Amino acid sequence: MRFKRLWAMFVARNLEFFRDRSAFGWNFLFPFLLIVGFAIVFGGKTFSEYKAGVFPVDSPGGIHHRVEVPESFQSMQYVEFVGVPSLEAGLRLLNQHKIHLLIQQGNPPFVYWINESSPKGYILEKMLIASLQPKDAGNLLNRQVVQGKEIRYIDWLFPGILGMNMMFSALWGVGYVVVRYRKNGVLKRLKATPLTAVEYLAAQMLSRIFLLMFTLIVVWLGSDILLSFDVAGSYFDLAVVFFVGCFSLTAMGLVLASRGVSEEFTSGVLNFISWPMMFLSEVWFSTEGAPQWVKWIAETFPLTHLLIAVRKIMNDGASLSDVMPQIAILSAMTAIFLIIGASFFSWNE
């Protein structure tokens, strides 16, 4: 292996990335806007917000004034009240799961409708019933509050968005780009030089890892200035885990890049892999309580292990030794991906 040749390809790929303004902007802006957007929309809240439709209300939309529903229900947290002009309109929203309970304004007995297939409707109904209980009903319960610094939803989500951006950038930036180069003859031209496949693939990987880590730092700093994230563990440990994770995701991209000349087919395969990974690797929500087979699928994705390790360090203050199982799994996956990618690689098929 000649370092000079590897370096030439590394520099060329980086120049392409930094000069492609649209891709450059997208790689930085997309995760940043996503993080800031979620922080604005959800603030300290979580996704688990319940919507109760109230009718008849003349001006549909969010209700910010008192309506004739039980006062104790209207003062509940995490319930958003939505005005609906009529019963028909309300039932339509209820059927479409756009609201989780529909209640008619007026005096007791209060009339309400729920969609029995809606889990949130079930909870909201319980909340409505509980809100009408006598005040001393709480005497049968002993309320305790979790101690320590609160982890906001955005604190939990932040590593997920960074990881997701890494995944898309690694898979598409290596997998798709190399297939495009194969299709338009760039790889064929490079094959006619002394450049070896190992040198070329190593350059592609190193370039993508460099770009991913660079993007991560810029997005992190930008988001941190606005939202001040807390890292309970060490920044160094976090950087090590992110590095191992992006190495693994890039190696996975290499497998997709190893063969094929059809951008459309590659695009389909990339979507087939990246979408389940995005949903099952706990980017957006926890899969706690999901069926075991879903968890088994999730464990085959490198992003799952990356996010587990990052959240442990960031949210729980774990050290590198605590996340060693995840690092070991990611390293093993990287080795497997590299072997497959290098074995199957073809310059022109």
Place this chain on the structure above:
Amino acid sequence: MKPDTAQKTVPPLLEVRRLVKTYKSLTAVDDVSFAIPRGICFGLLGPNGAGKTTTVEMMEGIISADSGEVYYKGALRAADFNEEIGIQFQHTELLSYLTVRETLQTFHKLYSRTEDIDVLLKTCNLLEIQKQYNDKISGGQRQRLLLALALVNRPELLFLDEPSTGLDPQARRNLWDIVLNIKSQGKTIILTTHYMREAQTLCDEVAIMDHGCIIARGTVPDLIGEYCSEDSNGGPCAEANLETVFIKLTGRQLRE
């Protein structure tokens, strides 16, 4: 050792022996053999689908032959074969968002023996556009850049696969001048082209392929002498040139 004896012992720069390549039921190249001496421009001609590009790509090592061998300087191609050849492919995109100079610099670093980049820019008339991005240059400039890339390692053997396709007459003649200049430096060139005028201008020797086989081979004057001595009616040929030879050998029927 007498000079003529010494000359006989020098092997051809490139020799192919009994090359065969099939794609499913199609035999693209069927038992092709020929040798190319040093310092000449060798033209490989033929209609579309005749097997020219497949033959050339097997010689280049881009695709593998089903059977047959390729000899370079009298021996089977070695690992450093790519260090000594230059290739201008028929269809090649360039790395995006790189300037002409940066593209040459990138390829420059891939070889151990290299030509000075400023010399290449001058030789291929690229000095004025050296700072332009690859996707902003014209078709003629692009072909000249591809030629410069093929020359970046000072190759002994240069493959040019339809280098002037799609160029206007000015750009084509400019490219011919550059190729003639390269040829005058003693380099061996293997050229495929559909322009018979181009082959007649640049090539010392040509081989005409059809249906995967070589159907005629010789110098341009020899071929013209052999196939244009009389037309189909037995009279003298109206146009004694390589195109007439080509049509006579491969027919007028459309191939695509």
